[in-house]
Amino acid sequence: MVNSKRIIALTSWCLCLFLVACTTERKTFVSQPIPENLLTSCQPNLPPQPMTFGDSLKYNEHLLHVIEKCNADKQAIREINNFDSN
Numbered sequence: 001m002v003n004s005k006r007i008i009a010l011t012s013w014c015l016c017l018f019l020v021a022c023t024t025e026r027k028t029f030v031s032q033p034i035p036e037n038l039l040t041s042c043q044p045n046l047p048p049q050p051m052t053f054g055d056s057l058k059y060n061e062h063l064l065h066v067i068e069k070c071n072a073d074k075q076a077i078r079e080i081n082n083f084d085s086n
Contacts, residue, residue, distance in 0.1 A: 038077050042073070044063050
C-alpha cells in the first residue's frame, strides 16, 4: 500500500517534469509603439458661461463621456501591454 502511493507520487512528479521540460522553441518579442490616438490628453470643453441648471446637466454628461473615453483608451493600452508581455 505504501509502495503503491510512492509509485503514484513519483510517476506524477515525472509527468509534471515532462510538462515543464526544456524546449528549443524561442520566443522573440517585438516592441510595437502604442498608437498616438491612445496617448492624447483627454481635455473636456470649458463650461458654458453663464451656466444654467440645464447647462450644468449637459456639462456633467459631457465630463462623464470624456472620463469614459479616457478609461477606454487606458484599457486599450493595458491590453496592448498585456499582449506584448505574452
